[in-house]
Amino acid sequence: MSRTTWKSKFGFLMAAAGSAIGLGNIVFFPANAYRFGAGAFYLPYLIALILLGLPIIIMELGIGRVFRKGFPSSMNEVAGFKGEMTGWFAILNSSVITMYYITILGWVLGMLIRSFSSLWTQVAVPEFGIEAGTASIGISHFFSIISSPGTVALVFVVWVLNIFCILKGTKTIEKIVKVLVPSMWVFMIIMIVRGLTLPGGFEGMLLLFTPDMSILSSLEVWKGAFSQIFFTLSLGFGIMTTYASYLPKKSDIVNDGLSVTFMNCTFEMIAGIAIFTLLFAFSISPKASTLGMMFFVMPEGIAQFPGVTVQLFGILFFTLLLSAGLTSSMSLLETVASAVIDKFAISRKKALGIIFGVGLSGSIMFSLPFVVDPELNASGTLGLTLLDFFDHWAFGYGLLLTGLVQTILISWIFGAERMRSVLNEYSKWKIGKWFVPLVKFVIPAIITVLLVSGIVGEFSGLYGHSSTGNIDNLHIFALIAWILFTVGGSFILAKMKERRQA
Ligand code: TRP
Numbered sequence: 001m002s003r004t005t006w007k008s009k010f011g012f013l014m015a016a017a018g019s020a021i022g023l024g025n026i027v028f029f030p031a032n033a034y035r036f037g038a039g040a041f042y043l044p045y046l047i048a049l050i051l052l053g054l055p056i057i058i059m060e061l062g063i064g065r066v067f068r069k070g071f072p073s074s075m076n077e078v079a080g081f082k083g084e085m086t087g088w089f090a091i092l093n094s095s096v097i098t099m100y101y102i103t104i105l106g107w108v109l110g111m112l113i114r115s116f117s118s119l120w121t122q123v124a125v126p127e128f129g130i131e132a133g134t135a136s137i138g139i140s141h142f143f144s145i146i147s148s149p150g151t152v153a154l155v156f157v158v159w160v161l162n163i164f165c166i167l168k169g170t171k172t173i174e175k176i177v178k179v180l181v182p183s184m185w186v187f188m189i190i191m192i193v194r195g196l197t198l199p200g201g202f203e204g205m206l207l208l209f210t211p212d213m214s215i216l217s218s219l220e221v222w223k224g225a226f227s228q229i230f231f232t233l234s235l236g237f238g239i240m241t242t243y244a245s246y247l248p249k250k251s252d253i254v255n256d257g258l259s260v261t262f263m264n265c266t267f268e269m270i271a272g273i274a275i276f277t278l279l280f281a282f283s284i285s286p287k288a289s290t291l292g293m294m295f296f297v298m299p300e301g302i303a304q305f306p307g308v309t310v311q312l313f314g315i316l317f318f319t320l321l322l323s324a325g326l327t328s329s330m331s332l333l334e335t336v337a338s339a340v341i342d343k344f345a346i347s348r349k350k351a352l353g354i355i356f357g358v359g360l361s362g363s364i365m366f367s368l369p370f371v372v373d374p375e376l377n378a379s380g381t382l383g384l385t386l387l388d389f390f391d392h393w394a395f396g397y398g399l400l401l402t403g404l405v406q407t408i409l410i411s412w413i414f415g416a417e418r419m420r421s422v423l424n425e426y427s428k429w430k431i432g433k434w435f436v437p438l439v440k441f442v443i444p445a446i447i448t449v450l451l452v453s454g455i456v457g458e459f460s461g462l463y464g465h466s467s468t469g470n471i472d473n474l475h476i477f478a479l480i481a482w483i484l485f486t487v488g489g490s491f492i493l494a495k496m497k498e499r500r501q502a
Contacts, residue, residue, distance in 0.1 A: 003068060004170045005246050011174035013259055016243050018177040018327030020264035021184060023104065023294070024232040026324055029268045030275040031293040032228055033208065036221045040211040044225035049265065051446065053229040055439055056403060057240055058257040058431075059410055062423050064244030065253050070339035071238030072494065074245065079409040081494055086405045087238060088490035091339050093398035094237040096482065098332045099362030100387045102162065104291070105325040106155035106367060110145040111295065112318035120303050120310055127371045128380060138299035142291075146381050151367045158326075159360045163352055165330040166337060170246050173334060180323045187320040188270050194313065195277030204280025205273050220457075223450045227400065233264060234331065236399035236406075242335040254427035278302075294321065333359070345499040366390075372471070385471065389478035396454065398486065404447040411439040 006012040033041040067074040072087030079086075111119065118141075124131050125144045145151055165176050195201050215221050230236050240260075244253060275293075278284075278301040302313045333355055340351045368383035379385040410419055416436040424430045 006170055014177040014181040015173050016260045017263040018181045019234045019239050019331030021267050022324050022328030025268040026271045027294040028290045030272045031290040032224050036224055040215045044222050048226045048229040053233050056235050057233050060240035061244040061253040061257050064241035065247055066422050068245045070342035071241045072339050073342045074241055079413040083409050085490045085494040088493040089486050090238045090402040091336055092486045092489045093394050094332050096390055096394040098329050100366040101329050102158050102363045103155055103366040105158045107145055108318055108321045109154045115314035115318055128376055136300050137303050138296035142295040147369045149369055151369055152364055155363045155367045162330050162333055163356055166334045177327055180327055184323055192270055192274040195274045198281035200281040201277035204277040208272055208276040219453045226450055230399045236402035238335045239331045242338050250426045252427045254423055254429050343498055389475050393482045400447050400451055407443050416440050
């Protein structure tokens with residue numbers, strides 16, 4: 001069975017950019033920027049991009065181009081059992097992220113459906129003591145969606161859409177991304193023009209670029225910026241390796257890595273401006289939470305538009321989120337599919353069946369509508385509470401941990417110098433000698449500091465959730481479940497015997 005390849009370079013670039021551009025660009029970036037002192041966030045962000053983002057994306061692409069296998073099998077070539085286990089860890093950890101990412105997309109779909117009619121008036125949600133007319137538009141609808149059993153159906157629909165997009169691998173992916181990714185730019189440009197022409201919009205943009213330098217001494221800001229770079233560029237997921245494994249052997253991946261990074265980060269800046277203009281124009285102060293940005297703040301801003309433009313922009317915004325999310329989530333499902341097919345030589349149909357079954361169950365867990373916190377002190381429903389806890393470990397630690405171990409294995413076992421020559425083989429821009437100390441020492445040191453500071457913070461309750469009773473038990477359950485699933489699962493999968501392709 002030969003591997004499929006991308007039909008065109010454009011198709012590959014749109015797929016990789018589609019993976020990178022996601023909810024991270026449209027909501028997490030502006031939310032983080034706001035939370036961490038607006039303009040000041042740019043500095044750590046840019047440093048993280050140059051020191052970590054660019055070298056790692058190029059290495060991940062390089063591994064895929066050379067070995068032309070799924071992520072765990074490629075990492076096996078890099079460093080044997082250790083490498084393969086790291087590969088499976090990355091895949092299982094990102095599967096957890098994908099499960100709840102798809103749940104969030106289910107809620108986005110719910111908001112999109114309501115945008116056509118009722119979203120612009122408040123509803124009552126008696127489960128949470130929200131009466132009609134008391135809470136903001138977004139808040140009332142969001143909690144009404146997540147606490148209704150129908151939310152499971154929404155999640156099911158998004159899963160079916162995802163599987164449909166990767167049904168025939170690169171063939172279907174390429175068709176979908178060629179339409180969705182360029183339209184996302186068009187949508188975003190409409191949003192930014194609208195934002196900048198609002199009274200006060202321009203000042204909002206300036207706010208985004210006005211640094212508050214005092215915040216730079218906080219380690220949490222730096223950890224935020226580095227995690228954001230990992231997430232937004234889809235690093236630590238194994239995705240870039242998988243997508244590059246479908247490239248022709250003689251591809252210039254240095255150039256590809258730069259192009260994808262450029263598209264992703266430009267989109268992120270544009271999204272940041274669009275959202276800050278809106279916030280400022282309507283003097284809304286976003287809650288620190290990122291979900292709040294997407295579901296409460298934006299609808300509140302859009303609802304203040306004149307006349308029919310409310311519905312128009314509402315539908316536009318949620319369609320944008322859904323498309324951006326879909327092209328990201330499907331990139332990971334393809335990564336899992338290729339990993340399983342390459343190791344166990346099963347048919348694509350069977351692989352997709354397994355992924356659908358396991359993944360959908362996980363997403364349903366994150367959408368369980370039972371109310372656990374009627375006062376809304378924390379998350380409200382059981383699903384959202386679990387989502388918060390799993391996100392804390394999988395996003396906050398898993399991605400950085402993958403990045404750390406994979407960088408060490410590549411630079412020390414495979415060899416940094418050898419990696420450099422692989423990268424330079426067909427590239428127009430040659431990577432200089434600085435690459436070697438950067439990946440051998442600087443990147444591992446930075447990630448170690450961030451991880452250690454995070455763990456120290458856990459003990460002093462700095463980043464930890466402060467809650468009591470049953471919710472605490474849930475937090476412990478999430479931690480144990482995450483470790484068993486990722487570390488235990490990756491050990492077992494790496495131990496299993498590879499089945500040769502017939
Ligand atoms: N880069 C995406 C973003 O910015 C995140 C992402 C990429 C992702 N691939 C994914 C999230 C797979 C979940 C599953 O949003």
